[in-house]
Amino acid sequence: MLIVAERINxxxxxxxxxxxxxxxxxxxxxxxxxxxxxxxxxxxxxxTFPGRETELLCWLVDTAQAExxxxxxxxxxxxDALAAALPRVRxxxxxxxxxxxxxxxxxxxxxxxxxxxxxLIALAQGEGVPAASAAEKVDLASLLVERLLAAGMxxxxxxxxxxxxxxxxxxxxxxxxxxxxxxxxxxxxxxxxICGLTNVSHGLPARKLVNRTFLAGAIANGMDAAIIDPxxxxxxxxxxAAEAVFGRDEYCVNFIEAFQAGKLV
Amino acid sequence: MLIVAERINxxxxxxxxxxxxxxxxxxxxxxxxxxxxxxxxxxxxxxTFPGRETELLCWLVDTAQAExxxxxxxxxxxxDALAAALPRVRxxxxxxxxxxxxxxxxxxxxxxxxxxxxxLIALAQGEGVPAASAAEKVDLASLLVERLLAAGMxxxxxxxxxxxxxxxxxxxxxxxxxxxxxxxxxxxxxxxxICGLTNVSHGLPARKLVNRTFLAGAIANGMDAAIIDPxxxxxxxxxxAAEAVFGRDEYCVNFIEAFQAGKLV
Numbered sequence: 238m239l240i241v242a243e244r245i246n247x248x249x250x251x252x253x254x255x256x257x258x259x260x261x262x263x264x265x266x267x268x269x270x271x272x273x274x275x276x277x278x279x280x281x282x283x284x285t286f287p288g289r290e291t292e293l294l295c296w297l298v299d300t301a302q303a304e305x306x307x308x309x310x311x312x313x314x315x316x317d318a319l320a321a322a323l324p325r326v327r328x329x330x331x332x333x334x335x336x337x338x339x340x341x342x343x344x345x346x347x348x349x350x351x352x353x354x355x356x357l358i359a360l361a362q363g364e365g366v367p368a369a370s371a372a373e374k375v376d377l378a379s380l381l382v383e384r385l386l387a388a389g390m391x392x393x394x395x396x397x398x399x400x401x402x403x404x405x406x407x408x409x410x411x412x413x414x415x416x417x418x419x420x421x422x423x424x425x426x427x428x429x430x431i432c433g434l435t436n437v438s439h440g441l442p443a444r445k446l447v448n449r450t451f452l453a454g455a456i457a458n459g460m461d462a463a464i465i466d467p468x469x470x471x472x473x474x475x476x477x478a479a480e481a482v483f484g485r486d487e488y489c490v491n492f493i494e495a496f497q498a499g500k501l502v
Numbered sequence: 503m504l505i506v507a508e509r510i511n512x513x514x515x516x517x518x519x520x521x522x523x524x525x526x527x528x529x530x531x532x533x534x535x536x537x538x539x540x541x542x543x544x545x546x547x548x549x550t551f552p553g554r555e556t557e558l559l560c561w562l563v564d565t566a567q568a569e570x571x572x573x574x575x576x577x578x579x580x581x582d583a584l585a586a587a588l589p590r591v592r593x594x595x596x597x598x599x600x601x602x603x604x605x606x607x608x609x610x611x612x613x614x615x616x617x618x619x620x621x622l623i624a625l626a627q628g629e630g631v632p633a634a635s636a637a638e639k640v641d642l643a644s645l646l647v648e649r650l651l652a653a654g655m656x657x658x659x660x661x662x663x664x665x666x667x668x669x670x671x672x673x674x675x676x677x678x679x680x681x682x683x684x685x686x687x688x689x690x691x692x693x694x695x696i697c698g699l700t701n702v703s704h705g706l707p708a709r710k711l712v713n714r715t716f717l718a719g720a721i722a723n724g725m726d727a728a729i730i731d732p733x734x735x736x737x738x739x740x741x742x743a744a745e746a747v748f749g750r751d752e753y754c755v756n757f758i759e760a761f762q763a764g765k766l767v
């Protein structure tokens with residue numbers, strides 16, 4: 238299970254404040270606690286500060302990789318910011334979060350991924366209304382994967398995100414999303430699926446419970462990567478348990494080790 | 503989600519002791535706490551006391567239905583005990599736990615289900631080695647369902663249990679089981695799937711975490727009934743969350759109500 242650590246995101250108040258002050262220590266601390274908690278990638282999202290997106294994303298890249306050797310997930314809807322930040326990445330291959338089927342974004346982001354040998358988070362999203370049903374998600378994702386393959390990307394570098402919507406307003410979205418994951422992975426053996434969990438619980442109480450329950454169901458349908466907060470111990474306990482119970486942890490060795498390390502509380 | 507409450511089972515020490523003493527108060531208490539916790543059926547398993555199976559199962563039926571109007575799930579591998587206990591059932595239609603493809607058991611239990619208008623838990627199990635892969639589970643379950651349909655049972659009265667094995671020794675069993683559930687429900691629209699959860703975590707630490715994570719993944723693959731302990735609050739919280747997040751709880755009304763009632767702690 239590939240863990241993309243989500244905490245350095247300008248949608249969080251503390252990160253927004255850190256960005257406004259260029260607070261290196263705050264960002265370094267977020268990198269450190271996520272790395273210690275088991276992150277495989279550190280997502281860097283500099284938000285939408287008018288006119289400063291490029292500067293802040295580049296600052297995040299420099300700040301994060303001064304602290305860690307973990308690979309980075311460069312997270313921006315703005316191709317200009319991606320184009321500026323990616324050349325600064327040293328060490329392991331980065332991931333780009335994200336590409337979709339919007340013509341301009343597709344046309345700008347794909348060459349960046351090719352040039353910087355980056356993995357890609359591919360959203361099942363076109364120009365119109367977002368895909369709601371499992372079939373629509375599979376159709377859009379398939380179109381996107383086929384275009385990426387035609388452009389020379391390989392399946393192992395593609396992480397499809399079917400985009401889950403809040404179940405408080407769209408009750409069918411959770412099942413549609415995990416069903417789409419299963420179908421996409423069956424249609425393109427070797428492709429990965431990924432999801433940001435938190436949107437699913439938007440507007441509900443007990444959000445962490447909802448998020449980790451969704452995680453378990455997604456893993457039970459094949460999802461093999463997730464954009465999560467690895468410092469959430471109950472979420473990580475569910476992740477360890479889901480890997481053990483759904484065939485990703487032979488003889489439950491990792492699960493038992495996590496238990497012995499006191500991580501399953 | 504149909505909840506078959508599992509606590510009155512002679513494999514539990516306290517129940518075994520209650521059976522040995524014919525301790526009515528202990529059984530009544532178990533009925534009461536499970537009913538209060540949200541049970542839809544009360545499972546009654548009198549164990550294997552040599553020569554006393556029939557007597558004890560009948561005593562459990564009498565004792566339980568003196569306390570509750572909830573329907574009963576009569577749980578015995580012994581057709582003689584079932585044959586003695588079923589005529590004592592008053593009120594709502596009982597469930598029989600269980601039938602399988604073993605010729606004698608099938609031949610004895612099926613007429614009892616027909617005679618007493620009972621629902622049936624149908625195990626994906628023949629005479630030989632239990633089915634391990636998803637395909638084997640689907641094949642055995644399909645054969646059993648087809649034989650039940652041919653004998654006049656209707657799909658809505660059949661609860662298929664694909665039988666999960668401990669993932670500590672058979673890592674693939676969790677995924678095989680939930681995949682089999684999905685495929686069986688696709689092949690026989692209207693049939694139910696059910697599972698006793700606890701076997702999946704046999705031999706592992708943090709068993710309740712494993713069990714509720716498995717529950718979430720099974721619900722994400724269609725399982726619509728479960729043999730569980732409804733007094734396990736974290737398990738029930740996962741159940742509420744899984745129903746909300748996988749499309750069984752429109753606008754998450756039940757989930758929000760459970761939160762407001764303090765049940766999601």
